[in-house]
Amino acid sequence: MTQAAHVRPADVRGYSKLAVDAVLRTTDIVEGIHLNIAQAPWSIVKPIEGHTSGITGLVYSSIRTITSGVGLGLDLTLSTIVYAIEKHCQSAPSSVAREALVAVVNGVVGDHLEDSANPLALNMRLRRHGETLVMDPDALHAAIPKASGKLLVLVHGLCMNDLQWSDAAGYSHGDMLAAKLGYTAVHLHYNSGRHISVNGREFAAQLEQLVRDWPVPVEELTFLGHSMGGLLVRSACHYGAQAGFGWLHSLKNIVFLGTPHHGAPMERGGNWLQVSVAHIPFAAPLARLGMLRSAGVTDLRHSNLLDEDWQAYGRFERHDDTRQFVPLPQGVNCYALAATTGKRPGDLSDKVLGDGLVLVDSALGRHADPARQLDFAPLNQALYYGMNHWDLLRRQDIGERILGWLTR
Numbered sequence: 001m002t003q004a005a006h007v008r009p010a011d012v013r014g015y016s017k018l019a020v021d022a023v024l025r026t027t028d029i030v031e032g033i034h035l036n037i038a039q040a041p042w043s044i045v046k047p048i049e050g051h052t053s054g055i056t057g058l059v060y061s062s063i064r065t066i067t068s069g070v071g072l073g074l075d076l077t078l079s080t081i082v083y084a085i086e087k088h089c090q091s092a093p094s095s096v097a098r099e100a101l102v103a104v105v106n107g108v109v110g111d112h113l114e115d116s117a118n119p120l121a122l123n124m125r126l127r128r129h130g131e132t133l134v135m136d137p138d139a140l141h142a143a144i145p146k147a148s149g150k151l152l153v154l155v156h157g158l159c160m161n162d163l164q165w166s167d168a169a170g171y172s173h174g175d176m177l178a179a180k181l182g183y184t185a186v187h188l189h190y191n192s193g194r195h196i197s198v199n200g201r202e203f204a205a206q207l208e209q210l211v212r213d214w215p216v217p218v219e220e221l222t223f224l225g226h227s228m229g230g231l232l233v234r235s236a237c238h239y240g241a242q243a244g245f246g247w248l249h250s251l252k253n254i255v256f257l258g259t260p261h262h263g264a265p266m267e268r269g270g271n272w273l274q275v276s277v278a279h280i281p282f283a284a285p286l287a288r289l290g291m292l293r294s295a296g297v298t299d300l301r302h303s304n305l306l307d308e309d310w311q312a313y314g315r316f317e318r319h320d321d322t323r324q325f326v327p328l329p330q331g332v333n334c335y336a337l338a339a340t341t342g343k344r345p346g347d348l349s350d351k352v353l354g355d356g357l358v359l360v361d362s363a364l365g366r367h368a369d370p371a372r373q374l375d376f377a378p379l380n381q382a383l384y385y386g387m388n389h390w391d392l393l394r395r396q397d398i399g400e401r402i403l404g405w406l407t408r
Contacts, residue, residue, distance in 0.1 A: 010119040010120075011098070011102070011119070011120065013119055014113070014118045014119040014120030015120070017116065017118050018105075018109075018113075018118065018120070093130070094130075096163055099130075099161050099163055100161065100163075100164070102120060102122065102161075103122075103159055103160055103161040103164075103192070104159045105120055106120070106121065106122050106159075106191045106192060106193050107158045107159030107160070107192040107193050107294065107296060107297070108159065108193065108293065108294055108297070109193055109293075109294055110122070110191040110192060110193020110194055110294050110295075110296060111193050111194055111195070111294045111295040111296070112193075112294070113191070113193070114191060114193075114194060121191055122189065122190060122191040123191070124188070124189070124190040124191065124199065124202050124203065124206065125188075125189050125190075125206075126153075126186050126187070126188055126189070126206060126210055127162050127186065127187050127188075127189050128143065128144065128185070128186050128187065130162070130163055131143070132189075133186065133210075135206070135209045135210060135213055136213060137213045137215065140213055140214060140215055141215040144184060144215060145215075146184075147184050147214060147215040147216055148178075148182050148183060148184040148216070149216050149217055149218055149219035149220065150181065150182050150183045150184065150219060150220045150222070151183065151184055151186070151210075151211070151214065151218050151220065151221050151222070151250075152174060152177055152178065152183035152184065152185040152186070152222050152223075152224065153185075153186055153187070153188060153207070153221070153222070153223050153224070154173070154174050154185060154186075154187045154188070154223075154224045154225075154226075154229075155187075155188045155203075155223065155224070155225040155226070155229030155230070155232055155233055156187070156188070156189075156190075156192075156226055156227075156229050157192065157226045157227025157228040157229045157258075158192045158227060158228040158296060158297065158300070159192060160192070160226075160227075161189055162187030162188065162189045164393070165187070165226075165393060165394065166394065167394040167395075171394065171396055171399070172394070173224060173394075173398070173399045173402060174187070174224070176396075176399050176403070177224075177399075177402065177403065177406065180403060181403070181406060181407065183222065186210070188203060188206075188229070188232075190203070190232075191296075192228060192294075192296045193294030193295065193296045193297070194294075194295060194296055195295045195296065195299055195304070195307075195310060196228065196231050196232055196235050196296060196299045196303075196304060196305055197235055197239075197299075197304065197305060197306050197307045197309070197310070198295075198307075199232055199235070199296075200231075200232050200234075200235025200236045200238070200239055200305065201235070201236075201239040203232060203233075203235075203236040204236040204237075204239040204240035204243065204245060205243075205245075207221075207236065207240065207245070207247045208240070208243075208245040208246065208247055210247075211246065211247040211250065212246075218247070218250045219250065220250060220252045220253075221247060221250040221251045221252060222251075222252060222253040222254070222255070222406070223251075223253070223254045223255065224255045224257070224402070225254070225255070225256055225257065225259060226257040226258060226259075226392065226393050227257070227258050227259060227260065227357070227358070227389065228259075228260075228296065228300065229257075229259070230254075230256035230257065230258075230259025230261070231259060231260070231261070231299075231303055231305060233254055233256075234261075234305055234326055234328075235305040235306070235326075237251070237254075237329045237332075238305060238306065238326050241329070248329070251329065251332050252332065252333060253332065253333045253334075253335070253405075253406060254328075254329070254332055254333070254334045254335070255335045255337070255402055255405070255406075256334070256335065256336045256337065256363070257337050257392040257393065257398070258337065258338060258339060258355055258357070258358050258363050258389050258392045259336070259358070259363060260300060260303050260357075260358040260359075260362045260363065261303060261336075261362055261363065261364075261365045261374055262302070262303055262321075262361070262362040262365070262366075262367050262372070263300060263301055263302045263303045263321070263362060264300045264301070264303075264357055264358055264359075264362070265354075265359060295310070298310075302321040302323050303323070303362075304323050305323070305324075305326050306323070306324055306326065308324055309322075309323040309324060325371065325372055327374070327375070328365075328374055328375060328376070333380070333405075334374075334376060334380060335376070335380045335381070335382075335402070335405050336363060336364050336365060336374075336376045336380065336381050336382075337363070337381075337382045337383075337384070337392055337398060337401065337402075338354075338355065338358070338360045338363035338364050338381075338382070338383045338384070339354075339355040339363075339383070339384045339385075339387035339388060339389065339391055339392050340353075340354055340355055340360050340383065340384070340385055340386075340387070341353050341354070341355060341356055341386065341387070341388055342385060342386075343385055343386055344385065345385075350385075355387065355388050355389040355391075355392070356388045356389050357389045358389060360383060364376060364381050364383070380405065382401055384397075384398070
């Protein structure tokens, strides 16, 4: 029996690249603080941008040069070693712990991983029981010999992966719905640190290939999206319609679990803090720490689904909610489940925390502006008290509610 790998050889190279990047960014922050202190009292009025000069500037420049040189040499050395070792480790399955850690790193800095060609960056793929599906009719038939014409696609949220839909006892919504309703369940595994619109467009294209190569004709397609995963589904529906993809004709149901349709307060708070710190003398360089968060995270400020929603602004600027309204797809049964840590309607936890990450109104598509309201039918909404964001992902009573909706 092959032992699961907690760390792959390529991970060592990936984490070393991140470490070098961290030293370089820390150097920039420390130099920025040094510059503002050295230029007082002028920097008390307005933070100063730039680099120090003289001996001090030479020291910081030397740190950057040496760090970059060491990083380049280390990466070249590791790339050769990793290539040789990986050929002998390809059969070792990835451990659950490794999958969880890599998913978190991708959620936090996934866009940077992709831009810097870091081997930790996840490529989008469709998986079943943790194994990647090859988009080819023969390969799919071999992997799923008893494929159903009813296809269920589960989409995880920020900093998560497809293995986290199951609880400790092995229960999962996907397995339950497959057993009781005849679905064949597959999972999307993706870099949640990329822009939602970038992932949405790629997801739409992968779905087109999946449906085309599926072993039997797809009669029914159902999505189950948790948190950011629900936003990704909505984005994919938009770009799929724009491209004229055929899989939309099979789409029958979308179930949203704790999806922040109108943004998440934690990201709005993080943006406010970062912008505020940027105006504080001496502390302004620390605002760069807030700029380490990924494009996927900043998209959650207002839940941007389209390229146009973020291209007009810098990701870290403060601005009003100007995103284009994307309605729920027509002719599709759409359901929304929300949770609140509050014990009763209107208590402090219910109003302030929601499920811990997403407020109830956002999860149910409600908006103060009627033009932005998502039209979930009253019978297609459910709110659970005394639950958190993660309970929606795995609890059996949530699964029973989904089952009831899909069998109406």
